[in-house]
Amino acid sequence: MLDTINTTFEIRLNGLVQGVGFRPFVFQLANEWGLKGKVSNGAAGVVIRINADLTTASRFREALLHEAPALAQIIQHTLQEIEPLHFESFDIVESETAERFSLVLPPDFALCNNCRQELHDPANRRYRYPFITCTHCGPRYSIITALPYDRPYTSMAAFKQCASCWHEYNDPADRRFYAQTNSCDDCGPQLGWYKTDGTRSVQLSFLNDSRWILPRVNWALKAGKILAVKGIGGYLLLCDATNEQAVETLRRRKHRPQKPFAVLYPMLEMLQAEVALNEVEINALQGVAAPIVPAERQDACRVAQNVAPQLSSLGIMLPYTPLLDLIANDFGKPLVATSGNISGNPIVYEDEKALTDLTAVADHILTNNRPIAVPQDDSVLRFTPKHQQPIVIRRSRGLPLYVPKGYQNSDFCVAMGASMKSTFAINTTDYLYVSQYLGDLESYETQQNFEQVSAHFLRLQNPDFLPVFGEIKALFCDAHEGYFSTQLAVEAGHRWQIPIQKIQHHQAHLAAVLAENDLLHSTQPLLGVVWDGTGYGSDGQIWGGEFYPFNFSEQPLSKQLRELPHRLHFDYFDALLGDKMPREPRLSALSFCKGVVGSDAILQPKFSPVEWGVYQNVLSNNLLKTSSVGRIFDAVASVLGLMDKVTYEGEAAFLLETLAARYFARHGYAFSEYYLENTEIKANIPTRKLAEELLIDIQKGCSSDWIAAKFHFSLVKIVETTAQRLGVRQLAFSGGVFQNAVLIDLLIEHLSPHFQLYFHRQLSPNDENIAYGQMVLGSLLMKD
Ligand SMILES: [Zn+2]
Ligand SMILES: [Zn+2]
Incomplete structure (x- = not known):
C-alpha cells in the first residue's frame, strides 16, 4: 500500500x-x-x-x-x-545547519530514576560511573557550545563513544538511543583529585580512576575537610553539615558570616526524617529541575545550627547529578552544598580558576575534564506554608530559559535587567529567553561574567557573533544611570548605533507580572502592587512602595501601560546615606520613626553618642526620599530589636517574616487587628501614621511575634482597602517583597475570596524579572 x-x-x-x-x-x-x-x-x-x-x-x-x-x-x-x-x-539524519537558530534551549535535567538505579547496581556496566546519563536526564544548557543540540556542539565533543556506548546510541530499543551525552567509564569524562595547601598551589593526587578517588572524597569529608566539587553549573563547596567546626571554617574562608548554606541530603527517606516536607515540596525536590527548597527543621535534624543561624528552616536539595549522588550516599549524612566562590563573586566554573581561586577555601578540589560552557547556580524555589504557592527565589540550573512572550514583538531586542539580581532577556522572532540569575553587578567579576554569558547566548543565536549586534533593533535598560547594566546598554548603543529605551524599574516589574499572567489585553480594572527595596523613580526619589491603578477603559492594559500610568505610593520618608541604609536597618528605623513621639527611647541605644548626633543632623538636612516597603520591613525589624546591621541582603525582612510565620503557625491565619484601621486613606499610604501606631504597640509591651504578624496583616489590609476604594477586583503583585511567603499566604487567605490575585509563576518576583519587564514595556513603546 x-x-x-x-x-x-x-x-x-x-x-x-x-x-x-x-x-x-x-x-x-x-x-x-x-x-x-x-x-x-x-x-x-x-x-x-x-x-x-x-x-x-x-x-x-x-x-x-x-x-x-x-x-x-x-x-x-x-x-x-x-x-x-x-x-x-x-x-x-544529521542536523540541518542554518545561519540563525531559533531554538528553545533545553535546561539541565536532574539524574533520572533509571540511571540512578543503574548507578547503584553492581551488575550494571555503569555501576558507580559518575557521569551516567540517558535521553531523559543529564546536562544540556551547561554543555551546549553551539546549536543545534548535537554532540559535536557540546562539551561532550571531545569524548568519542566506545563500541558499547556506540551500540546503545544506535539501538532504537535502547534508552540511550541518540543520547548526546552518552558515555561510560571507558570513554567519558574523567575525575581529577587535587590537594591544596591554601596558598594557590595545588597538587594532583589522582587522575581518572573514580574507584580510587571517591573513597578519598569520603575520607576527606569525614575528616571535616572542605571540598570544591565540579558540578553541572560550576563548583560547589561541600562539607559535613553536622560538623559545626567544618561549617565554621567554611564561613570564615568564604567570608560569609551568617547567610544560610544549602544542605544536600543523600536520599528522600533521610530528608523526611529531619525536615518537614509536604507533597508539593517533595515533587519539586525530585523533579527534573531539582532546586533548593527551604523547609522547616524537625527535632531529629542533625544539621549544625551554624548552617542557618537564627533560622528554623533549611534550604535543602537532593543529588541531581550522579557524582553528587555517589558522594552523598557514600557519606550517608547531610552535606553543606554551596556555590564555589568567595562571597559576592559569581560561581567558579572553569577548572583553571578553581585550581587557583578556590585553594583559599577548599582543602581538596574534585575536577573533571568536561568543560562547563555556561555557569549556573542552583535554583531556589520555596512554597508558602499554608497555600503551597510556589515562589521562585532564584531561577537558574534546571529551570527553562524560555518564557512565554505575552506581548507582540518579533524584532531582535535585548533587555539588560537591573543590578542586584541581574539577568538579561533576548527577544527573537519566535521566542523570548530570560537568562539565569547572574548575581550582583556591583562586583567586577560578576560584571565580567554577565558580559561573557550574554555574549555566549548571542553567539548561540548566531555563530557569526558580531553582525548580531548590528541587527539588534532596540536595547532596553533601567533608568538608573549608575547601574552597570545601564552603562553596558549605553556603550553598546553608541558603538552599534542601536536605539536605547530606558524603562523605569517599577513599571518594568508591573509589566512583567502583567505579561506573565497574560493580562496585557485585559480591559478590566486592575491594581498593580509593586513593592521592593530600591528602584530609581521617575521623580528622582527611591521608589519601592508603589500602586498602579487601572480603571475601566476602552483601552487594553498594554495601551494604558505605555502612557505614564497613574501611581499611588507609601508616603515618602527619608532615604539616608545611600547603600548604607539597606545594610543597616537601624537607619531605616531612624527615618521611618522620624518625629514619632517616644521613638528616641527605642532608637538612641542603637547608636553611639557620636553617631546619634551625626545622623540627627543628616536626618534634618536630608532631601532624598523613599517609598520603599523593603526599608519599612527593615525599620520594623530594627525597632523590634531583631537586627540593626545585616550581613546579607534581605536578612532583616526575613527574620521579621520568620517571627510572623511562627505566630501564624501557632494561632492560624485568621487575624483581625491591623494598623491604619481607623485611618481613612484617600490617596497615598500614610507611612508616618503606620510608624506611630506600631510604636504604641511596642510601648504597650505587645509581643514581638504578634506585632510582626499584625504588621504583615496590615499590609494585606492596605492592599484590600486601596483596591476597594478604587473599585478594583484584579490584583497583580511584583517586587522583592513578594518573596515573603507569609505575606503571600495572608493575601491568598484574606483576599482571594473577593479578588482575582496574580503572582509571578515562572519568574521570580525579585529583580530577576526586570529584564523581562523591560522587554515587555520596551516592546509596547516601540510601537509608537
Ligand atoms: Zn537517565
Ligand atoms: Zn563508553
Missing part, C-alpha cells in the same frame, strides 16, 4: 524539542506506524519528512503532539506538503 504513496509531507515541531529524546521518539513512532521518511534537528526545532497521504500525515502529527516525551514542550507546529521525495526507510 505504501508503494502507491507518492506525496511527501513535512512536519515541523518547534519549542523544547532538542535534547529531550525527541528524535528517538519520532523514529520509534514512525516505525510503529510503518512510515518511511526522516527526522532531523532543524534551525527552529525538529523537522520530519514522511511519505504519506494527508490523512495519515495529519494523524501522525496529532500522535506526535499527544505522545511527546515528558520533558518536551511543543510551542508551534506546522504540516505542509512538499516536493515529492522517496524514502526507503525511516531514519534519523
Whole structure:
C-alpha cells in the first residue's frame, strides 16, 4: 500500500524539542506506524519528512503532539506538503545547519530514576560511573557550545563513544538511543583529585580512576575537610553539615558570616526524617529541575545550627547529578552544598580558576575534564506554608530559559535587567529567553561574567557573533544611570548605533507580572502592587512602595501601560546615606520613626553618642526620599530589636517574616487587628501614621511575634482597602517583597475570596524579572 504513496509531507515541531529524546521518539513512532521518511534537528526545532497521504500525515502529527516525551514542550507546529521525495526507510539524519537558530534551549535535567538505579547496581556496566546519563536526564544548557543540540556542539565533543556506548546510541530499543551525552567509564569524562595547601598551589593526587578517588572524597569529608566539587553549573563547596567546626571554617574562608548554606541530603527517606516536607515540596525536590527548597527543621535534624543561624528552616536539595549522588550516599549524612566562590563573586566554573581561586577555601578540589560552557547556580524555589504557592527565589540550573512572550514583538531586542539580581532577556522572532540569575553587578567579576554569558547566548543565536549586534533593533535598560547594566546598554548603543529605551524599574516589574499572567489585553480594572527595596523613580526619589491603578477603559492594559500610568505610593520618608541604609536597618528605623513621639527611647541605644548626633543632623538636612516597603520591613525589624546591621541582603525582612510565620503557625491565619484601621486613606499610604501606631504597640509591651504578624496583616489590609476604594477586583503583585511567603499566604487567605490575585509563576518576583519587564514595556513603546 505504501508503494502507491507518492506525496511527501513535512512536519515541523518547534519549542523544547532538542535534547529531550525527541528524535528517538519520532523514529520509534514512525516505525510503529510503518512510515518511511526522516527526522532531523532543524534551525527552529525538529523537522520530519514522511511519505504519506494527508490523512495519515495529519494523524501522525496529532500522535506526535499527544505522545511527546515528558520533558518536551511543543510551542508551534506546522504540516505542509512538499516536493515529492522517496524514502526507503525511516531514519534519523544529521542536523540541518542554518545561519540563525531559533531554538528553545533545553535546561539541565536532574539524574533520572533509571540511571540512578543503574548507578547503584553492581551488575550494571555503569555501576558507580559518575557521569551516567540517558535521553531523559543529564546536562544540556551547561554543555551546549553551539546549536543545534548535537554532540559535536557540546562539551561532550571531545569524548568519542566506545563500541558499547556506540551500540546503545544506535539501538532504537535502547534508552540511550541518540543520547548526546552518552558515555561510560571507558570513554567519558574523567575525575581529577587535587590537594591544596591554601596558598594557590595545588597538587594532583589522582587522575581518572573514580574507584580510587571517591573513597578519598569520603575520607576527606569525614575528616571535616572542605571540598570544591565540579558540578553541572560550576563548583560547589561541600562539607559535613553536622560538623559545626567544618561549617565554621567554611564561613570564615568564604567570608560569609551568617547567610544560610544549602544542605544536600543523600536520599528522600533521610530528608523526611529531619525536615518537614509536604507533597508539593517533595515533587519539586525530585523533579527534573531539582532546586533548593527551604523547609522547616524537625527535632531529629542533625544539621549544625551554624548552617542557618537564627533560622528554623533549611534550604535543602537532593543529588541531581550522579557524582553528587555517589558522594552523598557514600557519606550517608547531610552535606553543606554551596556555590564555589568567595562571597559576592559569581560561581567558579572553569577548572583553571578553581585550581587557583578556590585553594583559599577548599582543602581538596574534585575536577573533571568536561568543560562547563555556561555557569549556573542552583535554583531556589520555596512554597508558602499554608497555600503551597510556589515562589521562585532564584531561577537558574534546571529551570527553562524560555518564557512565554505575552506581548507582540518579533524584532531582535535585548533587555539588560537591573543590578542586584541581574539577568538579561533576548527577544527573537519566535521566542523570548530570560537568562539565569547572574548575581550582583556591583562586583567586577560578576560584571565580567554577565558580559561573557550574554555574549555566549548571542553567539548561540548566531555563530557569526558580531553582525548580531548590528541587527539588534532596540536595547532596553533601567533608568538608573549608575547601574552597570545601564552603562553596558549605553556603550553598546553608541558603538552599534542601536536605539536605547530606558524603562523605569517599577513599571518594568508591573509589566512583567502583567505579561506573565497574560493580562496585557485585559480591559478590566486592575491594581498593580509593586513593592521592593530600591528602584530609581521617575521623580528622582527611591521608589519601592508603589500602586498602579487601572480603571475601566476602552483601552487594553498594554495601551494604558505605555502612557505614564497613574501611581499611588507609601508616603515618602527619608532615604539616608545611600547603600548604607539597606545594610543597616537601624537607619531605616531612624527615618521611618522620624518625629514619632517616644521613638528616641527605642532608637538612641542603637547608636553611639557620636553617631546619634551625626545622623540627627543628616536626618534634618536630608532631601532624598523613599517609598520603599523593603526599608519599612527593615525599620520594623530594627525597632523590634531583631537586627540593626545585616550581613546579607534581605536578612532583616526575613527574620521579621520568620517571627510572623511562627505566630501564624501557632494561632492560624485568621487575624483581625491591623494598623491604619481607623485611618481613612484617600490617596497615598500614610507611612508616618503606620510608624506611630506600631510604636504604641511596642510601648504597650505587645509581643514581638504578634506585632510582626499584625504588621504583615496590615499590609494585606492596605492592599484590600486601596483596591476597594478604587473599585478594583484584579490584583497583580511584583517586587522583592513578594518573596515573603507569609505575606503571600495572608493575601491568598484574606483576599482571594473577593479578588482575582496574580503572582509571578515562572519568574521570580525579585529583580530577576526586570529584564523581562523591560522587554515587555520596551516592546509596547516601540510601537509608537
Ligand atoms: Zn537517565
Ligand atoms: Zn563508553
